[in-house]
Ligand SMILES: Nc1nc2c(ncn2[C@@H]2O[C@H](COP(=O)(O)OP(=O)(O)OP(=O)(O)O)[C@@H](O)[C@H]2O)c(=O)[nH]1
């Protein structure tokens with residue numbers, strides 16, 4: 001199976017700062033606080049798009065950042081929420097953490113979406129901090145920074161079309177002339193050892209550039225392949241997921257009819273479903289024989305395939321190539337339409353829930369380390385909620401610092417450090433900011 005890999009850094013947008021502002025109007029000498037909240041930062045969203053085939057459009061940048069939320073303003077004006085940054089990826093993209101230790105999303109169906117980095121919350125303006133005891137708060141929250149992640153995208157391409165046939169019939173040559181795949185081609189059997197995948201773009205045949213599909217070329221099949229002979233059997237599994245098979249026969253072979261029968265019977269033995277897939281039969285290397293013998297050989301196969309048309313082809317001279325490609329496109333479009341109909345029916349039954357990345361960490365706070373120095377004790381504290389508060393609060397502002405003490409008390413953090421022996425002069429460090437312990 002073909003994998004395309006890409007490492008990216010993504011950063012969601014920061015929340016906008018809340019405003020610190022007081023009403024200033026003529027004849028109102030001491031206006032109250034009127035600072036509005038900041039807007040939310042943009043999320044980074046990945047979406048499976050059926051019209052995208054590779055990850056290459058994302059590869060020209062190593063980093064993606066969503067817009068930040070707007071700042072809050074006076075007169076209780078809220079900052080604008082930023083737009084989400086939507087990155088389209090092909091169907092079949094699996095997303096991991098950069099070290100590949102954890103799978104974050106599997107976008108296997110069209111329009112599957114996942115929020116991979118959440119935009120920061122907007123900070124609250126000073127108006128929100130007004131209370132009966134503090135009528136003129138001189139503090140507003142800063143916006144929360146957007147989530148930041150390093151991720152690994154891996155594309156598991158699922159081919160639409162599988163090319164099958166005996167060894168050396170020209171399967172790899174075919175994929176090399178129709179797609180971007182550049183497999184090894186040689187005049188001996190089993191040149192292809194692992195499947196090759198290629199993207200076919202119909203524009204090279206005079207079709208639309210929007211029409212493209214994925215083709216797989218697999219190692220040659222031989223008699224007994226279904227029981228494990230040769231190499232092809234291992235890879236028949238991959239073609240089982242294709243929608244259409246292109247069965248290539250070599251017209252220079254001694255007995256093309258027998259070759260055809262061998263493959264048909266191996267497919268049946270391997271998997272009944274596979275043998276029922278729609279097949280386009282191609283007789284290749286027609287540049288090597290005269291018209292008379294081609295007619296005769298095609299006729300023999302035609303007798304047993306009955307209605308199925310046999311496509312004469314030369315990968316060398318490209319004779320018959322265009323006809324073949326448009327036939328593949330036509331059949332594939334029909335098959336996809338059918339599939340879409342079925343999936344729409346299925347979708348009606350199931351309520352679709354977008355894959356949302358769960359909040360990994362709901363812990364309010366945690367004491368990570370207690371470090372004793374000559375003069376004092378340093379408590380290193382982490383945790384989603386307390387970190388969020390710290391990054392959104394300017395602790396140089398006395399009212400901001402007061403707020404942190406207030407929440408530390410409410411969360412039980414104050415008690416927890418006391419239990420660990422905190423005394424005057426000790427320090428609590430959260431997200432790199434130092435807060436002196438106080439009783
Ligand atoms: N004359 C002629 N030779 C061809 C044509 N197509 C392929 N060949 C030759 O046939 C030989 C085998 O081609 P491959 O594409 O490697 O065959 P394959 O089916 O992929 O073979 P395996 O990977 O071993 O199963 C090569 O020497 C090609 O150059 C054709 O249309 N005309």
Ligand SMILES: [Mg+2]
Nearest residue numbers: 171172191192
């Ligand atoms: Mg090959």
